[in-house]
Amino acid sequence: MKNIHIFSDFDGTITDQDTLVFLASTLGGGTEMVQAIGRLIRDNTISLRDGIAAEMRSIRLPFSEVEALLREKVRIDPGFAPLAHWCQNHGIPLTVLSAGFHQIIDLFIKPDEFPRVEVLANSLNPDPRAGWQCVFRDGTEFGHDKARALQAAGKAGQYTIFIGDGLSDRSAAHVADEVFAKHSLIQYCMEKKIPFREFETFDGILAELQGREDIVRSARG
Numbered sequence: 001m002k003n004i005h006i007f008s009d010f011d012g013t014i015t016d017q018d019t020l021v022f023l024a025s026t027l028g029g030g031t032e033m034v035q036a037i038g039r040l041i042r043d044n045t046i047s048l049r050d051g052i053a054a055e056m057r058s059i060r061l062p063f064s065e066v067e068a069l070l071r072e073k074v075r076i077d078p079g080f081a082p083l084a085h086w087c088q089n090h091g092i093p094l095t096v097l098s099a100g101f102h103q104i105i106d107l108f109i110k111p112d113e114f115p116r117v118e119v120l121a122n123s124l125n126p127d128p129r130a131g132w133q134c135v136f137r138d139g140t141e142f143g144h145d146k147a148r149a150l151q152a153a154g155k156a157g158q159y160t161i162f163i164g165d166g167l168s169d170r171s172a173a174h175v176a177d178e179v180f181a182k183h184s185l186i187q188y189c190m191e192k193k194i195p196f197r198e199f200e201t202f203d204g205i206l207a208e209l210q211g212r213e214d215i216v217r218s219a220r221g
C-alpha cells in the first residue's frame, strides 16, 4: 500500500459542536438568523461561503472576549490527541481541512502541542466595529475546497483517508480513497454511493486503523 495521508474536518468532526454556528447563535445574529441562513444554504439560494461570511459579520466583539467562551463551551473529541500522536509516531501526515478559521482551530489544536498537524483553513479579521470579516482560501462555494488538498496528495502518490461530517466535506468525500463519516455526510455518501465507514469518535477510528494490516504495514517506523 502507498503511504497514507489522513485528512480531517474540524467543526462537528473534531469538535462536539460547530464553532461558527455556536458563535453566530450566541454572540452574533442569534439562532433565528443562523437557522435562516442554514435554510438558504440548503436551498442553494446562497453559497456556504456567503452564509459563513454573513454569520461572522454579525459578530461585533473583540476576539479576545470570545476565546474564553469557546474554550469553555466547545469540546474536542478526546480521541483526537491519541490519533494525532499515533500519526506522528508512525510518520503519517495528518491535515485538518476546515471551512472555518485558523484563529479558532488554534485554540483547540495548539500548534505547540501538535507541531506535526497541518491546518488548512480560512482566516478571520475579527473587526469588532464592522463585524468579523472572513478571508477565504479560494473562490469556491465553500470558501475552501477540501478536495484540492486530497487531489494533490493523491497525485503525490499518497493514499488518502478523509474524516468529515457536513456540507463542506462533500467534495473531499468524492475524491478520498477512504471516507469516515458522521452526521449529514452519512446521508450524502449513501445518496452518491460513496463507500464510507460511519464513526462516532476518533477512538473508534484509531482502533480501526490500528487493526488494519495494510495500514499498519504502510505506516513507517
Ligand SMILES: [Mg+2]
Pocket (backbone or CB within 6 Å): 009, 010, 011, 012, 013, 164, 165, 166, 167
Ligand atoms: Mg464539519
